[in-house]
Amino acid sequence: MSFKPVSLAIIFTIAFLTGAPTKAEVSQEAELDLALRLAVLLQSARAVIGAEQALINDPAIGDKGLTGKEVLARATKAFVEKTGAPPLSDGMDAREADLISALMASITEVMDANAASINREGIAFKGFVPAVFGRLVNETFLSKAGDRAEIKVTAPMSLVRNRKSRPDAWEDQVITEYLLSPEWQKGAVYSSLTETGDREAFRVMVPEYYTEGCLACHGSPAGEVDVTGYPKEGGALGDLGGVISITLYP
Numbered sequence: 001m002s003f004k005p006v007s008l009a010i011i012f013t014i015a016f017l018t019g020a021p022t023k024a025e026v027s028q029e030a031e032l033d034l035a036l037r038l039a040v041l042l043q044s045a046r047a048v049i050g051a052e053q054a055l056i057n058d059p060a061i062g063d064k065g066l067t068g069k070e071v072l073a074r075a076t077k078a079f080v081e082k083t084g085a086p087p088l089s090d091g092m093d094a095r096e097a098d099l100i101s102a103l104m105a106s107i108t109e110v111m112d113a114n115a116a117s118i119n120r121e122g123i124a125f126k127g128f129v130p131a132v133f134g135r136l137v138n139e140t141f142l143s144k145a146g147d148r149a150e151i152k153v154t155a156p157m158s159l160v161r162n163r164k165s166r167p168d169a170w171e172d173q174v175i176t177e178y179l180l181s182p183e184w185q186k187g188a189v190y191s192s193l194t195e196t197g198d199r200e201a202f203r204v205m206v207p208e209y210y211t212e213g214c215l216a217c218h219g220s221p222a223g224e225v226d227v228t229g230y231p232k233e234g235g236a237l238g239d240l241g242g243v244i245s246i247t248l249y250p
């Protein structure tokens, strides 16, 4: 993953803050910042799992040392490199600290829950790819903090592999009308104060584009079965491959 949602968010924020910011705009800016911090933490953890695919799939090695603690430590380090600040710090807003902590705990729990399978000798491909890890982390986060926030990785409808990751009506509309539009500035984040169910929600969509490493599974020829057993989507370098969708309930 080689994009920088935080700097893009700054561009985006400047674009919508024309003139003196109103109170609503200032609070939306804080919500956007929190959502992007959650997205960067998820991306950082997923990148650790991506970088360790060869190790995870090595049938000759038992204990791979990829404990929850280890993965979280490496994700935290990458988070600091990307944002210039640690995910948690003293004096941080309590709600933000709570949500970041819930995501950190979810990362640790998913690694520890899958340790037996990751450390199994004699089996090569284990299906523990970054997307699966990310989905499990988001499901765990939902069980911890779902009344306050939700994180989901979705994709344009035609690309979705796992039904659980299908975009909802709002996500589908944002993807087709904005993120896939030729006029959409590549990498720009979409956010909006809206409603889900009958609750007010601040929703953020962080686009992710295919890089070279994604195409072994999501590339060409379309229909050819990849190592995970799914047919490839025929995606090309730079295509919109997915979206991190974050919902914050104020």
Ligand code: HEC
Pocket: 001, 129, 131, 132, 135, 153, 154, 155, 159, 160, 161, 162, 163, 165, 208, 209, 210, 211, 213, 214, 215, 216, 217, 218, 226, 227, 228, 230, 241, 242, 243
């Ligand atoms: C080793 C094969 C493989 C590689 C490489 C890979 N993916 Fe996937 N991807 C999968 C599988 C398998 C799923 C379904 C995961 C699940 O069960 O939730 C998936 C799911 C996804 C999803 C969630 C939506 C859905 O279709 O269920 C997105 C978004 C995604 N991949 C994007 C990417 C991007 C971007 C890259 C490169 C950074 C990438 N993938 C690299 C195999 C791969």
